Amino acid sequence: MTAEALAKVCAPHTASLRDVLERIDRAGLAVALLVDGDQRLVGLLTDGDVRRAVLSGAALTDAAVPFATREPHVVTAGSSRALVLDLMRALRIIAVPEVDGAGRVVGLHTLSDVVGAPPLPNPAVIMAGGRGTRLGALTRSTAKPMLEVAGRPIVEWIVLNLVGGGVRDISVSVNHFAEQIETHLGDGRRLGCSVRYVREEPEAPLGTAGSLALFRAERPELAAATLVMNGDLMVQFDPGRLLGFHERTGAAITVATQTYEHQVPYGVLERDADGTVRAIEEKPTYTSDVSAGVYAVAPAVLDLLEPGRPSSMPDLVQACLDRQWPVRAWPLAADWIDVGTPSDLARAKGEA
Numbered sequence: 001m002t003a004e005a006l007a008k009v010c011a012p013h014t015a016s017l018r019d020v021l022e023r024i025d026r027a028g029l030a031v032a033l034l035v036d037g038d039q040r041l042v043g044l045l046t047d048g049d050v051r052r053a054v055l056s057g058a059a060l061t062d063a064a065v066p067f068a069t070r071e072p073h074v075v076t077a078g079s080s081r082a083l084v085l086d087l088m089r090a091l092r093i094i095a096v097p098e099v100d101g102a103g104r105v106v107g108l109h110t111l112s113d114v115v116g117a118p119p120l121p122n123p124a125v126i127m128a129g130g131r132g133t134r135l136g137a138l139t140r141s142t143a144k145p146m147l148e149v150a151g152r153p154i155v156e157w158i159v160l161n162l163v164g165g166g167v168r169d170i171s172v173s174v175n176h177f178a179e180q181i182e183t184h185l186g187d188g189r190r191l192g193c194s195v196r197y198v199r200e201e202p203e204a205p206l207g208t209a210g211s212l213a214l215f216r217a218e219r220p221e222l223a224a225a226t227l228v229m230n231g232d233l234m235v236q237f238d239p240g241r242l243l244g245f246h247e248r249t250g251a252a253i254t255v256a257t258q259t260y261e262h263q264v265p266y267g268v269l270e271r272d273a274d275g276t277v278r279a280i281e282e283k284p285t286y287t288s289d290v291s292a293g294v295y296a297v298a299p300a301v302l303d304l305l306e307p308g309r310p311s312s313m314p315d316l317v318q319a320c321l322d323r324q325w326p327v328r329a330w331p332l333a334a335d336w337i338d339v340g341t342p343s344d345l346a347r348a349k350g351e352a
Contacts, residue, residue, distance in 0.1 A: 043068025081164035128231030129175030143177035165239035230293035246296035252325035256294035
């Protein structure tokens with residue numbers, strides 16, 4: 001919400017019921033916020049609160065604050081869409097103010113904002129068929145994307161982020177413990193989207209890209225780029241920005257990237273072929289851009305995949321490079337955790 005839009009929905013704590021109704025009407029929302037002179041939240045009123053006040057005998061000139069919710073549920077500045085949506089669903093509320101550390105109002109989340117981002121024409125495919133062997137006992141009886149972080153399976157966090165960004169058409173590639181994922185996500189309606197499934201043969205896994213051939217076979221009419229992402233990622237990003245960048249640059253594939261730093265725990269020598277040491281650097285740190293496991297893929301690229309043949313996303317990227325098709329990098333400006341090991345999972349849970 002812009003500062004201008006927020007100003008329209010905020011009224012002074014001395015406002016009358018009529019003032020509040022005017023704010024609700026002007027902002028085009030069903031809610032208004034009462035704030036003090038320092039912009040600290042004093043109360044929240046919905047149009048229903050005003051209606052009930054009038055029906056109980058209050059005049060429109062009466063002060064609004066006695067009819068307000070004085071301690072409404074709030075979230076801290078910068079809270080994720082998924083967290084806000086979870087709160088709204090759990091408490092059955094339509095609006096959640098966002099406040100800073102001093103209790104000042106800095107934003108307002110409404111249900112239409114959280115789940116009502118303009119729908120994108122782009123489908124998404126979540127790769128959720130891996131066995132998660134590096135997680136050991138944790139995935140012995142549980143699909144890796146079904147491991148929980150903050151009370152919700154990883155794959156559900158992924159779906160909520162996509163839905164919040166306008167992606168409504170989601171396919172999930174499943175294999176290992178497929179029924180767990182299918183049972184949990186269902187057809188996607190409870191999460192605000194449509195979920196379909198791409199099913200690999202259990203004994204013939206197709207890799208991180210091979211199942212995209214199955215997806216393409218089911219969607220021959222597809223004309224928009226497909227957002228592809230791994231099913232073990234804890235990341236919040238704006239799908240529309242990635243897909244917009246992809247379209248503007250005319251890329252065949254756009255790879256979301258993260259900066260990876262690796263510190264060598266030893267002194268590194270620079271030497272000549274004859275063994276002469278020219279320099280030594282103690283415990284240097286090397287920085288690289290790495291794939292974040294999130295991609296935008298043009299329809300023509302999906303046509304490169306052979307049905308039934310295993311393939312990986314690096315293979316698909318290389319196939320584009322071999323044909324001199326443009327491949328772009330899009331820096332992912334967000335916290336990102338690839339949940340591949342027990343320590344990664346602990347970090348995602350905030351336990352490490």
